[in-house]
Amino acid sequence: MNTLERVQAALAGLEFQRGTSREGTLVLELAPDAAWDAIRRLKEAAGFDTNTFVTAVDRFPAEPRFELVWQFLSSAQADRVRVRARLEGTDPHVRTIIDLFPGAAYSERECFDMFGIRFDGHAGLKRLLMPQAYEHFPLRKDFPHQGIEPDRLYREWDRARRERPVNQGLPQGPYGS
């Protein structure tokens, strides 16, 4: 039974489109609401037991804007399948898969950090690579190449500096503070 037959047997009754990527991987495209169920079936019925990555593609001017990509590996059959779902540009969110693949937690955090896609049900969804006070999402296509300075970091430091208690009784010199 080849990859396509296994996947079709596992996803019987679900609506999906399929294609093949440039390097020959089977690609399934689903509605974002159906993605979690399809991934569960792929894991339980088709033997795709490893989540290779979770990432996203920003098709900026187009709508729906984000293309979320999961890739799975079957360690028994040594084949791969890729699942895609298109998400809207305003408030992109999708159900997390960390209840199926706990290792996806970091990938989802990185995806949130870089694209601003929320994963519903992910308890520790916070930034992975950029500072927590950063307000932008660097891998979005409308983000400038050379970056945006983290204004909130500056503001927080500035406030901390101003609110720091000053020792009133001593002279404020090099020996006073």
Add this chain to the structure above:
Amino acid sequence: MGSLIEVEQQPDKQGFLWTRLDELVNWGRKNSLWPMPLGLSCCGIELMAMIGPKFDLARFGAEAARFSPRQADLMIVAGTLTWKMAEAARTIYDQMPDPKWVIAMGVCSSTGGMYDSYSVVQGIDMILPVDVYVPGCPPRPDAVIDAILKLQKKIERERPFAELFSGDNLDEGKGSERFVRAPNQGNPTTRSHEILAPGGSVPTEGV
């Protein structure tokens, strides 16, 4: 052993006693700089070479590298400072007791270097007051030793006692607690907005 650079004579405005005391304090400070090495990338290796026996920073009294900011008075930022690390670097600087100085070692910490990117601080003077910049990628240990000698010369010009008793801020060259660059003034890193969105504003806040 003192600095190899001769003491620059200052105009004697503050009176004999304070200037002699200043000179004594400065002599002590400049010849026992305790660096806090913040080795962030390849510059850190050159920093180790500088402290080691071949280049021997002990000749200039600055070999006692302290890995606690509480015991250090010279922060050497050696390498690429990312914005995520910037929070930690700023905290370390705030934890150092006064008086304190900062050396930006290498082009990455001086200007961002080749990393013209969203994740890298484009020069640590965005978040820290820098006293001496060292170019190079990475700089030779000799260059950093030269920077320390320049910093010693700079310390000689400070007037700690005169400042303490006169109330004037006389050591204008010393790194202060203030941001050298005010928060996001004339922000050069957002300049590609117009290129990306001709004829339309791109939402960057709150997206």
